[in-house]
Amino acid sequence: MTSHTASGSRMFWAGIILLIVLTVFGIVMLVTYDSTPNGPVADISEGDWTKGAKGSLVLVEYSDFQCPACASYYPLVKQLMVEYGMRVQFVYRHFPLSQIHPNAASAAYAADAAGKQGKFWSMHDILFEQQKEWSARTDAPALFEQYATGLGLDLEKFKKDMQSEEVKKHVNDNVESGEKAGVDSTPSFYLDGKKIQNPRGYAEFKALVSSALSK
Amino acid sequence: MSSIPYKRTSWFMLVVSFLGFLDATYLAVKYYLGEGLTCGFFKGCEEVTTSVYSEIMGVPVSLLGSIYYISVFFFVAYYLDSGKRSSLVLASYATITGFTMTLYFLYIQAFVLQAFCVYCLASALTSTLLFIAGAGVLWRSKRMREG
Structure with missing residues (x-):
């Protein structure tokens, strides 16, 4: 033909x-082509959960405790802070994807409630480490209480704080700030104020951070 | 020769295999160049495309699919250009393999992962359409030889 x-x-x-x-x-x-808006991300505020060196390069993470992808980045961020904790400030902000993760908001409240007793990061770590245990449970809050007890927290205060308006507001404020900054999936990382493409492994993550530090 | 047999079927297969190629290539490119893992709002796609079943010996299934579709495409295109029936027949046999893989991946999604990825379902559709066309070619070709 x-x-x-x-x-x-x-x-x-x-x-x-x-x-x-x-x-x-x-x-x-x-x-x-990165089609989602790139920020700018809100500056660090009083109520933010941070660790690392203040007044330096800032890494913000919008995260969901029930999100498997976030759990896989948890050890990477941890290692990053071991290596760069003296020069980088890490900020954790809640962004529970409640439509697909029914226990995510509750986990966020649990972390903040633990934070009220000075153990935010410990609870944050446990939530990611035990993610497979509590994710699918309809009685997840009961497990969170167990974790709280294990951390030596005052259980009554913990339960009260989990339900408090203040904690709920903080989580909602985080979500709002995330939406303003163009967060549409978790985890979303903002390095030096700009959203980065999620690095595909520790080596890439480290390279991004060290390159930002040398600017 | 101004007209070859199976012309309509061939053009149909050409178009459908190209669509399948688009779909599979998009997934394959995303696998290699897209951003790292996220939980978006579409749970199914992530679950399926990052599952252990999305790779065969380290090669992403989407890349294999891309190669499959473009191969069918070229064999059919060669037939349309040269009229060599063996090329079309080869493409038609290939659609059996493609369809078998489709059934396997549908099974995995439905019963093992219990999650569906819309891009995979689109490929299932193109693969099935190609199989129907390919089977039609083989059937008619067999009848013509016997008759």
Whole structure:
């Protein structure tokens, strides 16, 4: 059919090759183009949970305790702070994806309630380490109380704080600030005020941080 | 020769295999170049595309699919250009393999992961359409040889 003429055939194949090349190119562009707004992310405020060196390079994470991806970044961030804790300040902000993670908000409240007794980061660590244990449970809060007891917290105060308006407001404020900064998935990291593409492993993460530090 | 047999079927297979190629390539490119893991609002896609079943010996299934679709595409295109029936027949046999893999991945999604990825379902559709077309070619070709 197309090989009526040799040149007709050549054009057919040229057209096909061109189509394939343009398609693959278009797909690569589509995938690497960052379409979500990039911030700016809200500055550190009094109520933020932070650790590391103050007044230095800031790494903000918007995270969901029930999100498996967030759990996989937890050890990376931890290692990052071991290596760069003297020069980087890490900020954790809540962004529970409640539509797909029914226990996420409750876990966020638990972390903040533990924070009221000075143990935010300990509870944060436990929640990620034990994520598989409590994620699917309908009685997850009971497990959170167990973790609280294990941390030596005052259980009555913990339970009260978990239900408090103040804690709920903090979590909601975090979510709002995340939405303003263009957070649409978790975890979302903002390094030096700008959203970064989630690094695919520790080496990439470390490279991003050390490059930002040398600026 | 101004007209070849199976012309409509061939163009159909050309278009469908190209669509399958688009879909699989998008997933494959995303796998290699896209950003690291996230929990978006669409739980199914992440669960399926990061599951242990999304790779065969370290190669992402999406890349294998991409290669499959573009191969079918080229075999059908070669038939349309040269009229060599063996090329179309080869493409048609290939659709059996593609369809078998589709059934396997549908099974994994439905019963093992219990999560569906919309891009994988789109590929299931193109793969099935290709199989129907390919089977049609093989069937008619067999009848023509016998008749």
